[in-house]
Amino acid sequence: MSYTLPELPYDPAALEPHYSAAIVELHHDKHHAAYVAGANATVDKLAAARDGDDFGSIVGLEKTLAFNVSGHVLHSVFWKNMSPDGGGSPDGELAAAVEESFGSADKLRAQLGQATTTVQGSGWGVLAWEPLAGRLVVEQVYDHQGNVGNGAVPLLAIDAWEHAYYLQYKNVRADWVKAFWQIVNWDDVAQRFAAARMLRLA
Ligand code: MN
Numbered sequence: 001m002s003y004t005l006p007e008l009p010y011d012p013a014a015l016e017p018h019y020s021a022a023i024v025e026l027h028h029d030k031h032h033a034a035y036v037a038g039a040n041a042t043v044d045k046l047a048a049a050r051d052g053d054d055f056g057s058i059v060g061l062e063k064t065l066a067f068n069v070s071g072h073v074l075h076s077v078f079w080k081n082m083s084p085d086g087g088g089s090p091d092g093e094l095a096a097a098v099e100e101s102f103g104s105a106d107k108l109r110a111q112l113g114q115a116t117t118t119v120q121g122s123g124w125g126v127l128a129w130e131p132l133a134g135r136l137v138v139e140q141v142y143d144h145q146g147n148v149g150n151g152a153v154p155l156l157a158i159d160a161w162e163h164a165y166y167l168q169y170k171n172v173r174a175d176w177v178k179a180f181w182q183i184v185n186w187d188d189v190a191q192r193f194a195a196a197r198m199l200r201l202a
Contacts, residue, residue: 003039003069005032006076014084018179020168028079031163035071035144042068070144074124077192078157083185094190101136108138112158113177115140119160125177127189128152129196136193153196156189 008028013021042065049055089105090098102108108127115138116125124141130152139148158180159165165176 002043003036003072005036006079009080010082010084015082015183018182019082023165023167026167027159027164028075031161032072032075032079035068035075038064038068039072066145067143074126074141074144074154074157074159077154078159080188081156081158081185082180082183083188084183086183086185087181088186090186090190092190094186094193097136097193108136109181112138112156113174113181116158116160116177117174122161123147124160125158126154127156128154129193129199131196131199131201134197151201153192153199155192155196156184 005028008024011021012024012028015024042061045057046061046065049057049061089095095105098105098108102111112125112127119125119140119142122143123146124139124144126139126141126148128137128139129135130137130149132151136155137149137152139152139154141147158177160173165173169176169179
């Protein structure tokens with residue numbers, strides 16, 4: 001039942017020079033791990049609140065749960081969205097859906113890149129499958145859980161928190177986004193897309 005930190009699908013140095021081993025290790029072993037621990041701690045606190053019939057802290061606990069679980073979800077997607085053999089553009093059915101929803105892969109990169117670069121404060125740029133309309137959408141996510149329409153499934157997540165790039169790219173978040181396109185794993189995105197398309201909300 002509890003949340004666990006997934007292992008990295010590659011060696012921490014595998015994404016260099018685009019993403020440094022030092023960031024990958026710190027980011028995974030400390031930052032992602034903290035969201036996993038936070039999610040588990042909050043689940044325990046909610047259980048204790050139920051046991052004690054004391055929901056006085058429910059507002060804070062539910063917010064903390066959303067923050068930590070969403071952080072765990074997005075980082076879990078993020079690691080697999082990158083590969084030492086990444087880059088290029090989507091193909092197959094994902095390419096067709098990208099074209100239908102955005103016009104072209106370049107337009108997707110432009111919109112998602114801009115959404116990631118311009119997040120105010122901490123957040124993410126996310127490509128998601130929106131199952132009601134049956135289309136791909138870009139989300140500009142605040143923290144890990146804000147500014148998101150319910151029901152959309154994240155397929156591709158670019159971390160725009162300073163901890164994700166500052167050691168290597170300093171204040172130039174746009175350079176981190178440019179580097180991300182060199183290591184993006186479109187095969188992983190395509191697998192997530194195929195699974196998400198089966199979801200029916202209505
Ligand atoms: Mn992060």
